[in-house]
Amino acid sequence: MLLTLTTTHRPATDLGYLLVKHPDRVHSFDLPAGTAHVLYPEAGEERCTAALLLDVDPQRLRSGRADAFTLGQYVNDRPYAASSMLAGALNHVFRSALRGRSKDRPELAAEPLPLEIRVPVLRGNPELTARLFEPLGWSVSATPIPLDDVPAGHPLSGDSPYVDLTLTGTQRVADALNHLYVLLPVLDDAKHYWVAPDEIDKLLRSGEGWLSAHPEKVLITRRYLAHRKSLATTALELLDRSDPDTVDAPADTSADEEAELPVVRKRSLAEQRRDAVLAALHEVGAAKVLDLGCGGGALLTALLADRRFREITGVDVSSRALEMAARRLRLERLPDRQRERVKLWQSALTYRDDRLRGYDAAVLMEVIEHLDPPRLPALEASVFGHAKPDVVIVTTPNAEYNVHYEGLSGMRHSDHRFEWTRREFARWAASVATARGYTVDIRGVGDESATDGPPTQMAVFRRG
Structure with a gap:
């Protein structure tokens, strides 16, 4: 799976300082799901693009899968469609950038830059994708990907459940990466690992400054936390508290962890x-x-x-x-x-x-x-x-x-x-x-x- 991040800030190669990855090298990282590579298809004064390529190993994905049929361990979209695995790779290879830190360009890390982000294959529909990214200041192009080699009129003809996503806007690099880190698994509506209570801290840290005011914060919280009722309830209460002037008494979260959503919570x-x-x-x-x-x-x-x-x-x-x-x-x-x-x-x-x-x-x-x-x-x-x-x-x-x-x-x-x-x-x-x-x-x-x-x-x- 692939993600590219492009800037036209001049000099554009300063993107390498913000990502802490030199444009003249290919950087590789061993991850639980496979191998992540960071490389620069273009790196000039006027335009620079960093690409994150995640090469997923199906053998590593077998662990913990419970598919209805044996081949489902191998025949699936996980190696190709952006998901929580790509978000995890972002967190691993761009950790300093996600925190907004740059030893060499600290003033640039705090500055909004012209950015274009492309995710060629992302599970999701155009309407929901726009609802999630547009309130954050992005211009969204989410083009449905048609099914291949299916004749018109066939019951399976039409668009696939995937979109080709392009985001354009002026954002801090740290904000852009945090938006992706949270919203990629939200659109996929799945996590490739067991969701524990520490995921609340990850969500609040990555959503700081934007999630509490997002019009879809309830949907984002539920999906990010894999529909774990008590975790979603706690996270929503903490988000309300993080909103200026809002402090609410804790709600009772002793209900069944795996109960069906919607999460029933006290009005803030x-x-x-x-x-x-x-x-x-x-x-x-x-x-x-x-x-x-x-x-x-x-x-x-x-x-x-x-x-x-x-x-x-x-x-x-x-x-x-x-x-x-x-x-x-x-x-x-x-x-x-x-x-x-x-x-x-x-x-x-x-x-x-x-x-x-x-x-x-x-x-x-x-x-x-x-x-x-x-x-x-x-x-x-x-x-x-x-x-x-x-x-x-x-x-x-x-x-x-x-x-x-x-x-x-x-x-x-x-x-x-x-x-x-x-x-x-x-x-x-x-x-x-x-x-x-x-x-x-x-x-x-x-x-x-x-x-x-x-x-x-x-x-x-x-x-x-």
């Missing part, structure tokens, strides 16, 4: 919080909504799915967050009518911005705790004083509830500047409402503790 606090915000927006009849501090677009996705919201605007100070939101929303693929409902603007919430005026509602979902307390008056003046939407919805963690998170010391996220108790939040909300001409209603989100209240607290401000 992030999901409950989004639902509470949507319910409040419906309650006040908002049609034009601002998502202030929208991040990667989790709330924007839910707003777009509801046609009652005619105009949706996501605002964030981070251009990278807005790029992630655009990918998550698949803006480039939306029909014009849908696309016209959505705007993404870069703006700092502590400065006045005339574009933010005239909206029915503004949402600050898990935003205020990321500001230094001395900057809060500037946000209040910008949002409540200048933009002045009819309704402002604010959610923030309840610090009193933190005692219910085992192993949590300090605040729920490393970027939080503060976390308020219920009394502190109510005092702040009442002060803002009085000063800015709003009324306010305080609510809880999530499973409440009789003594410590809910994990999230929400304020709904109404102007006048």
